[in-house]
Amino acid sequence: MSKTKVLFAVSECVPFLKTGGLADVAGALPKYFDREHYDVRVVLPKYTCISGEYRERMQYVTHFYTGFQFRDQYVGVLTLEEGGVRFYFIDNESYFSGAWPYGDPYRDIEKFAFFSRAVLSALPLIGFQPDVIHCHDWQSALIPVYLNDYFQGSLFYKNMKTVLTIHNLKFQGIYNVPDFRTLTGLDASYFTPDKLESYENGNMLKGGIVYADRITTVSESYKVEVQTEFFGEGLSGILKAKDHRFYGIVNGIDTTSYDPATDPALFKNYTASNFAEGKRVNKTELQKTFGLRVDPDAFLIGIVSRLTDQKGFDLVECVMREILSIPGTELIVLGTGEQRYEAMFRAYAEHLPEQVSANICYSEALSRRIYAASDAFLMPSLFEPCGLSQLIALRYGSLPIVRETGGLRDTVKPYNEFEGTGNGFSFTNYNAHDMLHVIEYACSVFKNHPSEYRAMTVRAMQADFSWKASAAKYERIYDELKAEKQAEDANGGKNE
Ligand code: ADP
Numbered sequence: 001m002s003k004t005k006v007l008f009a010v011s012e013c014v015p016f017l018k019t020g021g022l023a024d025v026a027g028a029l030p031k032y033f034d035r036e037h038y039d040v041r042v043v044l045p046k047y048t049c050i051s052g053e054y055r056e057r058m059q060y061v062t063h064f065y066t067g068f069q070f071r072d073q074y075v076g077v078l079t080l081e082e083g084g085v086r087f088y089f090i091d092n093e094s095y096f097s098g099a100w101p102y103g104d105p106y107r108d109i110e111k112f113a114f115f116s117r118a119v120l121s122a123l124p125l126i127g128f129q130p131d132v133i134h135c136h137d138w139q140s141a142l143i144p145v146y147l148n149d150y151f152q153g154s155l156f157y158k159n160m161k162t163v164l165t166i167h168n169l170k171f172q173g174i175y176n177v178p179d180f181r182t183l184t185g186l187d188a189s190y191f192t193p194d195k196l197e198s199y200e201n202g203n204m205l206k207g208g209i210v211y212a213d214r215i216t217t218v219s220e221s222y223k224v225e226v227q228t229e230f231f232g233e234g235l236s237g238i239l240k241a242k243d244h245r246f247y248g249i250v251n252g253i254d255t256t257s258y259d260p261a262t263d264p265a266l267f268k269n270y271t272a273s274n275f276a277e278g279k280r281v282n283k284t285e286l287q288k289t290f291g292l293r294v295d296p297d298a299f300l301i302g303i304v305s306r307l308t309d310q311k312g313f314d315l316v317e318c319v320m321r322e323i324l325s326i327p328g329t330e331l332i333v334l335g336t337g338e339q340r341y342e343a344m345f346r347a348y349a350e351h352l353p354e355q356v357s358a359n360i361c362y363s364e365a366l367s368r369r370i371y372a373a374s375d376a377f378l379m380p381s382l383f384e385p386c387g388l389s390q391l392i393a394l395r396y397g398s399l400p401i402v403r404e405t406g407g408l409r410d411t412v413k414p415y416n417e418f419e420g421t422g423n424g425f426s427f428t429n430y431n432a433h434d435m436l437h438v439i440e441y442a443c444s445v446f447k448n449h450p451s452e453y454r455a456m457t458v459r460a461m462q463a464d465f466s467w468k469a470s471a472a473k474y475e476r477i478y479d480e481l482k483a484e485k486q487a488e489d490a491n492g493g494k495n496e
């Protein structure tokens with residue numbers, strides 16, 4: 001049987017460009033499919049902010065002009081192979097230049113509508129006819145819509161299937177209908193409440209939800225949550241209606257890249273059998289580097305995150321003094337985001353330089369050093385579709401302290417002192433003092449029951465967060481869709 005052909009269409013992807021977990025997923029998951037049966041490739045924009053190292057390796061495939069925004073627009077296609085996966089890059093510098101992939105919402109709608117159109121138009125020219133296009137988040141959510149529209153006339157696209165994975169329902173690509181129509185070129189008939197209209201605006205993500213053949217999101221719990229009004233971001237109704245085609249599949253991490261035994265960013269590598277010494281060295285070196293009090297017995301809490309409301313930083317802000325009053329605590333933060341939180345962490349770091357280190361920047365190497373050096377990892381999210389940071393923290397033996405929501409609930413098992421189980425700490429209600437009490441509790445276990453804390457660290461490091469099981473679940477979805485496609489091809493039409 002011929003291989004199932006799948007194309008990931010995504011707006012960011014490791015190692016080329018990353019602003020968050022989406023890039024980790026797009027960079028790792030394609031490597032974990034069974035290569036004998038699946039040919040999975042990835043397409044993303046050729047941003048000028050992709051590092052020169054990769055841009056120089058890209059090879060020209062083709063170029064053409066496509067009608068978009070009332071004019072013929074250039075589309076270049078480049079390619080390279082990395083980690084055994086074929087990547088394609090869509091080139092048009094009028095859309096994909098600048099220091100950051102995202103920006104002004106108006107411009108972004110146009111940019112990613114263009115990307116979606118260009119991806120579909122490029123397929124016949126690059127010699128890859130996917131059975132399934134796997135779209136990710138609002139940036140590629142118009143692909144199922146365009147596929148249903150302009151591309152229906154051509155046999156090449158007939159019965160081609162689509163999957164939409166929602167990594168974060170908060171971001172939907174919304175604009176007022178008249179501008180949205182102009183920017184996307186979609187006909188007025190699409191802007192009804194059962195299609196792309198949402199609360200009188202045009203909505204890219206909703207388009208994907210309506211037109212994709214399957215929808216997935218990145219944990220079982222988040223799948224259930226988004227079907228409620230609180231987490232549903234205005235789309236709970238349509239997601240409930242689509243329940244029979246909607247799956248929660250938890251993310252994994254790239255266990256080759258995120259491996260404390262080999263990670264070159266660390267001061268010392270370690271495994272689950274020698275982590276006590278390895279983590280001690282990493283902690284001491286990090287304390288020295290960032291001017292924290294050098295104390296191997298300090299309870300070092302790490303944070304690596306976008307500094308936004310989603311991640312629960314209003315809780316942290318509310319009880320920051322109390323956290324720092326717990327004897328022996330130190331805090332190291334790495335992140336950028338809302339000015340309010342950046343300023344808060346900076347202020348504490350200025351005031352208590354030996355206890356708080358605030359690194360308001362993006363640094364892959366420092367993030368890895370923090371995961372390795374810290375004893376606990378704080379992630380009290382308001383909502384969390386999956387969360388990769390807590391998975392990386394577990395792998396590096398930094399015990400997560402999390403709120404029980406979305407993927408945090410599904411991946412962090414709270415410590416049970418009676419049964420000697422668990423790999424982290426958690427609290428239920430979105431309440432600053434509940435969080436504080438759990439931090440106090442974690443610190444007391446660390447100080448007063450070190451052997452229990454060590455046993456928990458071993459459990460954390462040994463847990464399986466590889467992509468294997470989840471990649472197999474995506475494979476089942478691709479199989480189903482390919483079978484549907486073949487049946488429709490054989491019938492000469494589309495089965496309803
Ligand atoms: P989200 O995608 O919502 O931001 P995830 O937990 O899924 O959250 O993924 C975040 C990813 O981004 C992790 O790999 C984390 O280590 C990384 N990250 C977040 N902020 C920074 C930063 N300032 N510097 C380096 N890496 C960061």
Ligand code: GLC
Pocket residue numbers: 020021022025167168218251384385386387388407
């Ligand atoms: C989003 C979510 C995060 C998830 C990531 C990758 O950014 O906020 O929870 O882990 O996507 O799926």
